[in-house]
Amino acid sequence: MTTAIKHAERAHALLSASASSRWLNCTPSVRLEEQFPESTSTYAEEGTLAHEIAELKLRKYYTEPMSQRTFNTRLNKMKKHELYQEEMLKHTDTYLEYLQGLTIGMKSTPYVAVEKRIDYSAYAPEGFGTVDCLIISSDTLYVTDFKYGKGVSVSAENNPQMKLYALGALIEYSFLYPIKSIKLAIIQPRLNSISEFDLTADELLAWGEEIKPTAQQAFEGTGEFVPGEHCKFCRAKAQCRARADQYSALGDFKQMKPPLLSNDEVGHILEKAQHIESWVKALKDYALTESLKGSEIAGWKAVAGRGSRSFTNLDTAFAHLKENGIDEALLYDRVPLTVSQIEKVLKTEQFRSLLEEPGYVQKSAGKPTLAPIGDKRKQIFNAPDASEDFANG
Structure with a gap:
């Protein structure tokens, strides 16, 4: 019987696949991050728990037949986790059903590996990771990734994380299977999103050769710092000088003439400024942490925020109100659930x-919203003028 390693306890490579969009774009960032402690969040811990539930279901169906009693015992243990939510069962079912839809129609029994450790160090020094589920049938390799987050829809199209997993799997299994085509899929049930992308084995191998020099630079910590959207999960994002410098470049627009900005100039400013809000938030979080440790941040200090009020004992308080003539109907709102x-x-x-x-x-x-030109959503026209909102505001 296979004993699964808890997801949160797994080792992580320096050039991890999940961070590849960052180190492929900003090669020195990996070594820069080493001086900062790793952190987690409630959202990440929720995702870890959902992955463990999904793994249990996949193992039962594909690789580790078990009695319903054994399955229920293991699942009930996970249900005791403080972050467990009933909807995790539905969303992990969606992932399993997607995989079943792939494998049921296959002409012969496919090879299936669940939570498979993959080595892609032939392309990125000391690179390895764990793929949620990979399937091989005939000459096709399927690499699938279950994402529990609901913040941003992630595309499988030319996704470097998925391609690194596929490279490692291709190296390991090409001696056993005549793999010619690769199918990548990212399943995000909470966003009702399934993103798929196909490429040939030759195209994947060519991409692997293309990124080798970049991966080597990242491993060595050399190259240029390149700020961008990939900074979002970088541990150095608050103090990174390159990231700060990109916003100081906004001062260049002070010299522009005439006094009214052209549409092109507006576009350039928005491009430079689109991540300022998240950068300032990261700066504030860092400054607060430092202030609470006793470090001095010029011009700033940590203070107590506005506290919230709560009942010392809700039942006792409400009973006291009713004893003093307050109608119980005034104490509750009956609000229908949202869709x-x-x-x-x-x-x-x-x-x-x-x-x-x-x-x-x-x-x-x-409501119409502004998005970068590379956004996959269709461009719209003839929407109400934004000035109407200001006029009516």
């Missing part, structure tokens, strides 16, 4: 059959 909340309560099939199909749920068009 999203009801979707969590019902199973997907129930929600679809009872609400969506009869037409009880409608989706209105979203």
